[in-house]
Amino acid sequence: MSKQLGFLHNSEKCVGCRGCEIACKNEYQIDAIPQWRKVFQLHEDDFSLPTRMFFSMACNHCANPECLRVCPVKAYTKRADGIVIHDPNRCIGCRLCTMACPYDRPQINPAKRKVEKCNLCYQRIDKGEAPSCVTACIPGALELVEINDSLDQKTGILKTLPGLPSPNITTPSIRFIGPTQGKQIRRD
Amino acid sequence: MKFHYNICPRNCYDTCSIISTTRNGVLISVEGNPKQEYTVGKLCPKALDDVKKVYSPQRIRYPMRQRGRYSGFWERISWDEALDQIAAKILNLKEHYGTSLPLALNKYSGNFGVLHNAIEGLFTGIGATTRAAGSPCWSAGIDAQTLDFGTFFCSDPLDMANSKLIWLWGVNPAWTAVHQMPIIFDAIDRGAKVVCFDTHFSATAARAHQYIQVRPGTDGLLALGFAKVLLEENLIDSNLSSYTLGHEEFLHYLEAEISLDNCSDITGIAVSTIRELALEYGQTHPACIWAGFGLQRYTNGGQTLRAIDALGALAGHLGEQGGGVQYAQFETWRFSGAIQNPPHPINQTERLANINRFSEEALNYTDPPVKMLWISGRNPLSQDGNLQQWKKLISQLDLIVVSDLFHTKSSEAADLFLPVTTHYEHWDLNSSYWHYWVGANEPAILPVGESRSDLQIAWDVSSRLNTLKPGSCTFPTSGNEKETLLRELGPQMLDILGLKNPEEILNGPVRAKFPSTTWENRSFTTPSGHYEFFSSQAATAHLPPLPIFVPPLNPSLDAPLRLMTPHHHSTINSQVYAIEAHSTDFILHLAPEVAQRYDLVVGDRAQIWNKSGQLEVVIQPQSGISKDVVIIFQEHVKATSPLNCLIGTPLTDMGQLTLGGRGFALNETFVNLRKL
């Protein structure tokens, strides 16, 4: 199996501050839309107790990227390390990838009329640095990891969270930790 | 590319050290300073958005004059025109009333940099004036800790990592002190247990091992209940007599007045839970309590803090490494104060109006009345209570000057808008009220537009005053920002920072040379030198000498729901960061049961009201909120009616002693609800 880089998100540590979102925007000077990275709050109904749990998601650099499959102009390429790169120079703005991605991560930039998405800061990775979202995360909830069997065999590593599309569609390169719920003592 | 040291000047626990990058004189990026051990190279989204804020198209770049208050017809004027108008008005009022008391200054924490005190210095230099005194924030807790310990002083926040049991009480660091979260996680990784007490299930509570929902305003009683268990279970520090005063009286009070059943009834926490938690707190060493500001925004806020302090003392957690009762500190703020103290007559006494009742008190002044108001680093029309009185005060004023970065609810009422610089455009000196780091803030870029620093504005006004009437203001008429900054580092501060000369501060932020744990040797700065369960200072101030339970205000039939307005992660009070999508609706979070009671479902429009005002809201049921509370987070909402229209001016029990004014009991706001 070839190398596959991806994100490990620790929902027990993510406090939903959205620093990763802004760090991403700062790195690439992107406008309010599109949002390469976005923090979501998990739906309360998915848990037995009240929650205030979050996860942060950008492109998942899927093992089976639907964006890459449907793109008519070969704007998407998958590197040897698994990073799915979108080349805006090739993109003609047909938006097919935005329809095909279950995570809504390739998004049209209305000003440029082209699609954009997270390229996992490949230029930073090539220099040995971490992606800017990972660097910015204050509680240390976001990590760059190699997605492989040994990671998946560790206890507490989840492939999906409630509220996420089935990973069977695209085999996303993201893993999660938690959230576990503490004891809650409510009045009345 | 050039790099500069900056410090985030927001009113925030974290006060982060920033390294900014400029290219060709343009600010292009900001990042955390990795050498500052609390910031550790990371910034929160508010600070990360600074580049956009600095160059925001909405930023006001030129002095502006409004033709008719609230009209929105602003015209650009020159600094000369603005300064002329201000100076002429000041001299005119002084001459007409024979005193400078008609001049009022309302300034607080829009920018916590020390050089921003120049505006105070300017007013002192003009003569005796009317001032907003006290704080809308932490007053009651400060007084409480001052009564108990002699001053309020928290341990180095990094010390919390050593704790085995962390009680986060009325504090939501996930949203308001996010750099503390990795320290708490570090403690968890080392086996610490975290318990979070709050009125609602917060983002921090979600990260804790245990969440305890306390009835708002009854935290003090809960602390006394825990103390009672410690007493019953004989878990009281055996050395109390060596370093505390009045513990016998306090224990007697617990014995005679505190019953666990009653405590349980009032706080809403089962007796078994109270016992369990108290045992854990009494038996675990070190155990730390972080008491948040939210706890003390009640009419009994000071007593609550005193009760929590007493609990910590009783269990012997004071002075413990990784223990203690942490609130905040001001020990790293021992600046020389030269800037706000230009030469002035020794007997010059300012007229001090409580900042939390500023409009009411200012309106009460008749001899002479307040005629001119300068608002700096504040947005009272968005944050203060009793807006009707504010409207009245505004109509009485001849001139309202607002100095700010952006238009605000308050500038809507202003005559003049003076554009100020951000912390990337001026020199400054910053301390935190939480961690121990102090640093100089360097200008990274030239002022945007014609904006000027508060210090420059103060010099300019003084210069204009002295030109029009020599000797009319003793504040300097010009100067050098960097030198002014260095003068703030007097001998005491240099000693605290371990510096030989002030210039060394320019080499980067410095940690004050305090030991990491406060009160380690258990010698306190109270009159007795002991921790004071029994405080004669309190008695002198007509407060109960012992930490006792005083009930908070109760909801009434007219207004059965307590309205809480806690901070949102995207804002600091009315300061927002630009990227956030601005909603036009206030979101009312409430328990699903309450929504049901009022026949409301998610997305419904409803109205909340009380005798102060009314507000249209959109309903968002959320479990984790108790049935007597509704919550509107302080998000940025573009609505005609501001959130504070519902707020009166209830005051906390304490605050007078240290800050000269009692605090703002914001959490004692009650509303009624109806479907629209």
Next chain:
Amino acid sequence: MGDWEWPLIIFTVFGQIAIGIILMLWWLNRNRDLESNLFRQGVYVSGGLLIVALLASLFHLGHPEAAYRALAHLGSSWLSREILLFLLTFLAWIYLFWQSRQQKSSRVHGSVATTITTAQTAVGEQLIENRSLGLGITSVLGLLGIVSSAMIYVMPRVPAWNNVGPVLFFLLTTVLLGALCTLVLGRKLLQTAQKKRLLQASLGCTILSLLVYVIYASMLSISIEGSASLNFLLSSPLFWVRALLGWFAPLFLLVSMLKNSQVNKTNLILTVTLLAALGEVLGRALFYLSAIGIQITALF
């Protein structure tokens, strides 16, 4: 929830009508007896529709000037394949167009001459043969193009599309509107029997379309997103307008035309064609509007 994808609606519906007409002409010419004028008109009209369709498709792109690049990913992108097949269809159509011009000039020539030589007859037969070949090639390429169009939408993310539905819908539109439009074009040139066959084809397509839709709708309810699509459809007034215009009204009219031997009534032909076309356009709009993808359902 999808959007009003006007460029795509026009591209797919017009393209399908164009290819449908060619297909019908091919079928009508199976005995090599297609009326020449009808052939010419059919080629012209289908060409016009095809050009409009191709132009409309450009407006779907953020950067129409770079549309040529869409041919770059034939390996896995159905959009690339669609574009290639439509371009080939268009090339084949140019051949048909050339054929129709040839036919015209040879006819002009023939009318002047008083006698028809054997050589001329041979040329004529060759022309008819070429015409048939041209129609056949264009139809096959066009149908493959339409299938590719449909396959674009067969994606696991969108349960409402991730089935045989798109292919069936697109092909049914092709035959239905192809038959009706050919009928309109040939309202004076076609024989009654041919008209009847075309009407029967249309009726068959309408019935099939309705049946397929019922099965499709019942399949949708299996997934959450599919149910959402279905709910959207059933609660949308547009859907009921589409059902009335595109299914029930044509059904009624076609049945009554065939039953009462009104196949030559031009007004009725025009009416049923218009209704069916409107129904298909609305149907296609709903196809895009009702596309609800599997997505993150956590709170924003």
